[in-house]
Amino acid sequence: MMKKALTIAGSDSGGGAGIQADLKTFQELGVYGMSALTAVTAQNTLGVQGVFPMTAEAVARQIQSVGEDIGADAVKTGMLFNAEIIEVVAEKIKELSWEKVVIDPVMIAKGGASLLQQQAVSALKKHMLPLCLIITPNIPEAEVLTGMSISTMDEKKDAAKRIHELGAKNVVLKGGHDEEAAQSVDVLFDGRDFTFFSSPRINTKHTHGTGCTFSAAITAQLAKGASVQEGVSVAKEFIQAAVANPLDIGNGHGPTNHWAYKMKKESGVSSWRESVLNK
Numbered sequence: 001m002m003k004k005a006l007t008i009a010g011s012d013s014g015g016g017a018g019i020q021a022d023l024k025t026f027q028e029l030g031v032y033g034m035s036a037l038t039a040v041t042a043q044n045t046l047g048v049q050g051v052f053p054m055t056a057e058a059v060a061r062q063i064q065s066v067g068e069d070i071g072a073d074a075v076k077t078g079m080l081f082n083a084e085i086i087e088v089v090a091e092k093i094k095e096l097s098w099e100k101v102v103i104d105p106v107m108i109a110k111g112g113a114s115l116l117q118q119q120a121v122s123a124l125k126k127h128m129l130p131l132c133l134i135i136t137p138n139i140p141e142a143e144v145l146t147g148m149s150i151s152t153m154d155e156k157k158d159a160a161k162r163i164h165e166l167g168a169k170n171v172v173l174k175g176g177h178d179e180e181a182a183q184s185v186d187v188l189f190d191g192r193d194f195t196f197f198s199s200p201r202i203n204t205k206h207t208h209g210t211g212c213t214f215s216a217a218i219t220a221q222l223a224k225g226a227s228v229q230e231g232v233s234v235a236k237e238f239i240q241a242a243v244a245n246p247l248d249i250g251n252g253h254g255p256t257n258h259w260a261y262k263m264k265k266e267s268g269v270s271s272w273r274e275s276v277l278n279k
């Protein structure tokens with residue numbers, strides 16, 4: 001039976017982040033992708049030029065339409081933008097009894113634009129965190145959720161514990177913003193143990209949509225029946241391949257390469273560009 005995943009997130013017209021990144025990732029990992037849009041952004045590799053939120057009613061209706069007919073084996077949320085949208089998303093997830101829920105607590109785009117209103121952070125903590133199986137904050141998002149500043153590994157572990165105490169069953173604190181480090185280390189805390197997912201940090205400006213892609217890959221794996229550990233492990237490999245084989249699209253911070261993981265798996269070659277572009 002075909003496994004299905006739903007993303008509840010914003011649209012990125014530039015195609016590198018948001019629902020576009022999520023659907024590309026679902027497709028690459030062999031899962032049927034669906035979307036409920038929370039906002040349309042006018043966005044490219046240079047930044048966000050406009051944010052146009054949907055009404056809470058429109059968001060609720062999209063989720064209901066998916067739920068009442070097709071169903072979802074796993075669900076992720078990305079940009080939720082405001083407290084009203086957060087409340088209906090949480091309500092619908094509860095109503096539809098979805099349990100494999102991944103929250104990417106998107107707050108600020110890499111260029112600095114706000115994708116979550118400041119006053120919505122408490123709604124996110126109150127309504128969404130207790131519902132999720134996994135939350136995947138980056139370092140600045142974990143700082144906002146905990147109110148602490150995070151730079152050392154001990155601080156990362158402490159922050160992951162505190163976010164777990166807020167109700168998230170599993171916390172993956174991502175290391176992509178650790179710009180000085182040689183390794184990009186993502187820390188998973190499951191309420192008892194820590195697991196570290198580490199890969200060489202790639203020196204590139206093309207990291208637009210890394211967080212969206214990473215959480216979508218976890219969601220796809222959960223939909224197929226993977227455990228949390230297995231899901232994070234595949235997602236880490238997926239994003240490493242996607243960052244290591246940039247597409248050079250746009251004049252700013254370009255998207256990652258959603259084809260790279262599958263190409264690498266299928267062909268055994270380490271560079272997607274080598275295998276495709278030189279033909």
Ligand SMILES: Nc1ncnc2c1ncn2[C@@H]1O[C@H](COP(=O)(O)OP(=O)(O)O)[C@@H](O)[C@H]1O
Nearest residue numbers: 138174175176177184200201202210211214239
């Ligand atoms: N330059 C990089 N090299 C290798 N991995 C990276 C790099 N930047 C981000 N990642 C990985 O991409 C994923 C998303 O991380 P991060 O950039 O922190 O999230 P976000 O996009 O939410 O800010 C993580 O698995 C992280 O380790």
Ligand SMILES: Cc1ncc(COP(=O)(O)O)c(N)n1
Nearest residue numbers: 010017018208209210211212
């Ligand atoms: C619609 C939308 N959603 C999410 C992000 C975050 O992207 P990133 O993964 O680069 O932080 C984005 N830039 N746009």
